[in-house]
Amino acid sequence: MDTVQYLDDQGKPLQDLPLSQEELLLGYRALRRARHFDERALVLQRQGRLGVYPPFRGQEAAQVGVALCLQADHDWLLPSYRESAAALTFGMPISRLILSWRADPAGWGAPPNVNMVQFYIPIATQIPQAAGVAHAQRLLGKDAVAAVFIGDGGTSEGDFHEGLNFASVFGAPLLVVVQNNGWAISVPTHKQMKVKRIAQRAQGYGIPGVVVDGNDLVAVWSVAREAVARARRGEGPTLIEALTYRVAPHTSSDDPSRYRTEEETARWQQRDPIMRMKNCLLHLGLWSEAQEAELTEALEGEFLAAVEEADQAQEPKPWEIVEQVYAEMQPDQKAAWNYLRGEV
Amino acid sequence: MIAERQTRVLNNVQAINEALDLALERDPRVVLFGEDVGVMGGVFRASDGLQQKYGEQRVFDTPLAESGIVGFGIGLAMAGLRPVAEIQFAGFLYPALDQILSHLGRMRHRTRGRFSIPMVIRAPYGGGVKTPEQHADSPEAILAHVPGVKVVIPSSPERAKGLLLAAIEDPDPVFFLEAIKLYRGVKAEVPEGYYTLPLGRARVVREGDAASLFCYGGMVEVCQKAAEVAAREGVELEVVDLETLVPLDTETIFASVQKTGRAVVVYEAMRTGGFGAEVAARIAEEALDYLQAPIVRVAGWDAPYPPFSAVENYYRPDARRVLEAVQKVLTH
Ligand SMILES: Cc1ncc(C[n+]2csc(CCOP(=O)(O)OP(=O)(O)O)c2C)c(N)n1
Numbered sequence: 001m002d003t004v005q006y007l008d009d010q011g012k013p014l015q016d017l018p019l020s021q022e023e024l025l026l027g028y029r030a031l032r033r034a035r036h037f038d039e040r041a042l043v044l045q046r047q048g049r050l051g052v053y054p055p056f057r058g059q060e061a062a063q064v065g066v067a068l069c070l071q072a073d074h075d076w077l078l079p080s081y082r083e084s085a086a087a088l089t090f091g092m093p094i095s096r097l098i099l100s101w102r103a104d105p106a107g108w109g110a111p112p113n114v115n116m117v118q119f120y121i122p123i124a125t126q127i128p129q130a131a132g133v134a135h136a137q138r139l140l141g142k143d144a145v146a147a148v149f150i151g152d153g154g155t156s157e158g159d160f161h162e163g164l165n166f167a168s169v170f171g172a173p174l175l176v177v178v179q180n181n182g183w184a185i186s187v188p189t190h191k192q193m194k195v196k197r198i199a200q201r202a203q204g205y206g207i208p209g210v211v212v213d214g215n216d217l218v219a220v221w222s223v224a225r226e227a228v229a230r231a232r233r234g235e236g237p238t239l240i241e242a243l244t245y246r247v248a249p250h251t252s253s254d255d256p257s258r259y260r261t262e263e264e265t266a267r268w269q270q271r272d273p274i275m276r277m278k279n280c281l282l283h284l285g286l287w288s289e290a291q292e293a294e295l296t297e298a299l300e301g302e303f304l305a306a307v308e309e310a311d312q313a314q315e316p317k318p319w320e321i322v323e324q325v326y327a328e329m330q331p332d333q334k335a336a337w338n339y340l341r342g343e344v
Numbered sequence: 345m346i347a348e349r350q351t352r353v354l355n356n357v358q359a360i361n362e363a364l365d366l367a368l369e370r371d372p373r374v375v376l377f378g379e380d381v382g383v384m385g386g387v388f389r390a391s392d393g394l395q396q397k398y399g400e401q402r403v404f405d406t407p408l409a410e411s412g413i414v415g416f417g418i419g420l421a422m423a424g425l426r427p428v429a430e431i432q433f434a435g436f437l438y439p440a441l442d443q444i445l446s447h448l449g450r451m452r453h454r455t456r457g458r459f460s461i462p463m464v465i466r467a468p469y470g471g472g473v474k475t476p477e478q479h480a481d482s483p484e485a486i487l488a489h490v491p492g493v494k495v496v497i498p499s500s501p502e503r504a505k506g507l508l509l510a511a512i513e514d515p516d517p518v519f520f521l522e523a524i525k526l527y528r529g530v531k532a533e534v535p536e537g538y539y540t541l542p543l544g545r546a547r548v549v550r551e552g553d554a555a556s557l558f559c560y561g562g563m564v565e566v567c568q569k570a571a572e573v574a575a576r577e578g579v580e581l582e583v584v585d586l587e588t589l590v591p592l593d594t595e596t597i598f599a600s601v602q603k604t605g606r607a608v609v610v611y612e613a614m615r616t617g618g619f620g621a622e623v624a625a626r627i628a629e630e631a632l633d634y635l636q637a638p639i640v641r642v643a644g645w646d647a648p649y650p651p652f653s654a655v656e657n658y659y660r661p662d663a664r665r666v667l668e669a670v671q672k673v674l675t676h
Contacts, residue, residue, distance in 0.1 A: 076423070109458035117422070118455045122446045128412045129447065132419020132427075139375065139401060140424060159442070162412030169407055324457045325492050327515035330544070330591040 001197050003211045003243060006218040009271050011279030018222045021286055027217050028277045028287070029295060030068060034060045034085035035274055036299040037094060038248070041084070041101065044307070045252045051103045054081045058215070058247035061273035062179045064089045065220025066147055066240075069228045076115040076133050076146040078126040082179070082246075083119065083149045092116055094306035099313055105320055106313040123154040127163025127176065131237075134172035138234070145173040145231040147224075153184020155198050164239065168205040173231030175224060176239050179214060181246045186259035199241035207237050214242030215273040218280070247272075346506070351533035356526045359501035359534050360390045360466075363508040364428065366538045368398050371426060374512060376403040378413060378430030387432055388468060388527055414440040414465065418447055421461040421517075428512060434469035434521055435478030441486070448517045449492035461517045464508070469497075470562045470612055471660045472525035474653035480524075481649055482561075482613035487519045488589045488622070494518045495589040496543055499564035501532045503587065506541030513540060523562035530565065546593035548600065552580035555606035555673050558597060558623050560586040563610045563661060570666035581670060589619055597623065598631045605636040606673040612660050615643035637676030640669040 008014055019027065038057050044050040056063065063086035070077060072091035079086050084097055091114045099107025100119065110116040120126040130148035137144040154160060155178055167174045178198045182189055195201065202209025208230075212223045220242060227238035245268035249256045256265075281287035319340035322333040329337060354362065367374045376391055376398075382405040385392030395403040406413050410431055417427040431437050437444070452460045471480035488495045496511055496518055498504035504522065511518040549564060550571050557567040564585045571581040584600050586592065601607050607627055609620035624639040642661045650659050 105456050108454060109456035112458075117451075117459060122442065125415065125442060125446050128415025128443070129419035129422070131412075132416035132421075133423045134419070135416070136420045136423030136425050139420075146419075158439075159411055159415060162407070162409040163415065165407050165409065166412045166416050324453045326494075327452070327460060331594070332591060 001199055001209070001211045003213055004219045004223050005213040005216050006222070007216045007276050007280050009276070011276035012283055013280060017218055019218055021284070023221075024218070024281060024284070025286060027064070027068060027221060028281055030064045030089050031060045031217060031274050031277055032295055033299055034064055034088055036296075036303060037084065037088055037097070040303050041098070042252060044098070050098065050101050053101050053252045054250065055248035055252070056082050056085050056246065058268060058272070059179055059181060059244045060085050061217040061220050061277070062177070062214035062242035062244045063149065065217050066149075066175065066177050066224040068221055069224045070145070070147055072114040072116070074115070074142075074144045076130070076144065078117045078130045078133065078146065078148045079119055080123070080126065080149055080151070080154070081119045081121055082151065086149060087116055087119070090114065090116055094303060095309040098306060098310040102310070104313060105316050124150060124157035124159040124163070127159050128166055130176070131163045131167040131170070131172050131174055134167060134174040134231075134237070135170045137173055143232045145175065145228055147175040147177065149177045149179060151184060152178060152180040152182070152189045152198060153187060153192055155201070156192055164201075164205045164207070164237070167237040168207045171234065171236040173234070174237040175227050175231065176237060177224070178239070178241045179244055180241055181244050183246070183250070183260065185250045185254065197241060199239055202239040205239075207239060209239040209241065211241045211243065214244030215271050215276060217273060217277050346535045346539050349535040349537060349539075351535050353531050354501045354534040355528050355531045356501050356504050356522065357388055357390055357528060359505040360508055360522065361392055361394070362534070363505045364391055364394060365397070367428070367509060367512045368394060368402060370538060373424065373426040374402070374428060375420060375425055376428050376430070377406050377417070379408050379432050380405060381430050386430060388524075390430065390466070410436055410440040411443050414443040414448060417463050417465070418443060418451065418461055421463045422451070422459045426462055426512060428464045428466065431465060431467040433479045434467035434483050435481035437467060437483060444487070444493070445490055449490040452516070453492060460515055462515050463517045464511045464520055465517070466520045466522060468524045468527070469521045470523045470525060471649055471656055472562060474656065475524070477651040480656070482611070482644070484521055484589055485613060485617060485619040485622070488619055492516065493590065494543055495521070496587065497521045497523070497561040497589065498587065499523070499526065499561055499585050500530060501534045503541060505534055506539050507543065507587070509538065510540035510543050514543060518543070521561065525562045526565065544588045544591045544593055546584055546586045546588070546596040548582060548596070549585045550581070550583040552582035553604055554579045554581055555608060555670055556582045556584055556600040556604045557608050557610060557666065558584050558586060558620070559610040560589065563612055566661060566663055567610055567666055570663040570670065573663060573667060574670060579670070579674070586623070592622075592626070594626055594630065597627065598634070601627055601631045602634045605634055607635065607639045608642060608666065608669045608673060609639065610642045610661055610666055612644050614646050615641060616646050618643050637673040640672050642666050642669045
C-alpha cells in the first residue's frame, strides 16, 4: 500500500499542498501547543505534580491532524491514554487534562460542549463503543462522526475487530486511527502481527484503509478530512494507519533502553513532525523565528495559567468514591457515603 | 391503580414481548438489538413481530459478537439512545465481561457523570430445561459484583413486564435475567397497557412464620412448591422473592428474618461465591440477633452446570433439597 505523504523528511513540500496558508499556520500552532503540553507535563510529573503520564512526543501530527477535522460540540472523540494531543486539539481545557493525569476526578469529565470520553485505559474497549456512538448519530439524524485512536498493539485485541466489523456492517460514521508507533511497550510490531500494514485489514471489513505518514501533519489532516467527509456523507467508516514513532518512553515510569536502541530513536527524531512542519512554513515564507519566540511565550503563559487553575481545584473528598456510581445513590452507596463523611 | 386494570393471561415471554413493544412505542430513543432479534424475533421469540412493526432502524440484528454488542450499546447510550440488548443466553455474556466490568458499570463514575449508560441487557438464564453447555448458567453473582449496574430477575409475567419497563426507564445499566424455565412454564394475569414496578424491592410471595426462604427467578417456583408441601404438615414457610439483587432490599429480608428467626437461601448457581452467599452474609451482619439457627444455603454444586442433561435435576435445587434445608433450620 502506498503511504500518503506531502512533506519530505525535512519538511519540504513534495507536491502542491491541499491546505490553505491559514490552515498550515493553524496546524503548526496546534502541533506546537501539543508538544508544549507534553514537555511541560513531563516536568510536572518529575516534580511529583502529576501521576503516571503517557507522553506522545513524536506522535503529535498523527493526533492533531485528525482532531483538527472534528468539532468538539458536534463530533465525538474516544481517546486512549496516549491521546492527550488529540484531546487538547479537540477542545479539552489544559487544566482538565492536568487534573485528569493527576488522577483527580475533577478532570475526569469533559465540559458539556466537548464530546470527549475520559481516556480509556483498557486497550481497544472503546472501538465497539465508538461504533455505537457513530451509529447513534445516524439514528438521531445528525451528520456527526466519531473518531477513535488505538495503538498498533491494540489492534491484536478482539474488540478492535468486533468494533470495526460493527462499524462496517452498520455503515457507521467512524474514523479508526491506528497510531503505528512500532512498539506496544516493549513488544515490536512484527511480534504483534504478521501483516505488514494494519490498514490492509480494512479489506477484511469491506471498508477503505489508508496508510499515511503519521509525522506529516499535512498528510494526516488531508487523509482524515477525506474520511470525515465520507463519513458525513453516509459512506461509512475508514481505517487510517498513521506510521509514526513515540520518541518518548511508553510512560513516565518506563525505561525504553531495555528494549530499543538509541539509534532507532535518533533516526525517528530526524523526522520530527514539528521540525518538518516548521521547515515547510519557513520554506513557504509563512513563518519567522520572531513568530516562533512569540508563540513559545504565549504557550508557556497559557500553560502556567492552566496549572494555576488546576492547582486551585479542590482536593477530592473521600466520599466522592461512592458518588456518581448510580444516577441516584443506592442504599449501599449511601451507607458508605455517610461513613466516609463521618470519618473526616 | 394497576390492580384496577383489565388483564390478560400471558406467559413470561409474551409479557416481555409486550413490554418491549410498549417501550418502543412510547420512547423513540429505545432501540432493540442482538443476535437474531430482528427477522426471527429472538430464539425465544421475545422480540417477535417488533422489527416488522418498528423497522430495521429500531430493531436490528447484529453480528455474532457479544463484546461488540455490549460495547456498541454503550456507545449508543452515551450518544443519547436507550439501548435494549439481548444476549442470546446469559452463559454467553462472558466474552463481553470486559465491556461490562471496564465500562458499562463505571462509565458514569469514570466520567464524573458526564456520560451515563441507560442500557438494558436482557439474557435468558438458568436450568431445568435440558439445554447444551453454557446455556443453563446463572452468572448473576458475577454481574452483581460489577459496581454501577443493577441486576433484576423477575419470576412472573406480571412482574417481568413492569420491571422490564422500569429497567428501560432507569438511568443506569440494568441486567435483566429471565429464567428460561419460566418463559413458558408460568402463565398469569398481566395488566394491560404501560406500567412500571419499582426496582430494588423484594416481595413476600407467601407468608409464613416457621422459616424464610429467600430466592429469585426460577427458584421462586421451587420454593413455593416446597412451601406447599410443608404447609400440608402444618409448617408455614415464608417465601421472599428478592427480584432485584442490586440494589438489594435488605429491609424486607431482615423483616422476614425477624418474623421467622430462620433463613434458607436458595439459588441455582454454584454454591461458592454465589449471590446467596451475599444474602447470608448480610443477614449474619445485620440480623444475627433474630436468628434461632444458622443460615442454610441450597445451591448448585461447585461444578459447571452439568452438560449432560440426564442428571441436571441433581444439580438444580428442587423442593426436596429445600425441604431438607428447612428441616435443618427447624431442628437446630
Ligand atoms: C486490556 C489491556 N491489556 C494490557 C494493558 C497494559 N498495557 C498498557 S499500554 C500497553 C501496550 C499498548 O501498545 P499499543 O497499543 O501499541 O499503544 P501505544 O502505547 O504504543 O500507543 C499494554 C500492554 C492494558 N492497558 N489494557
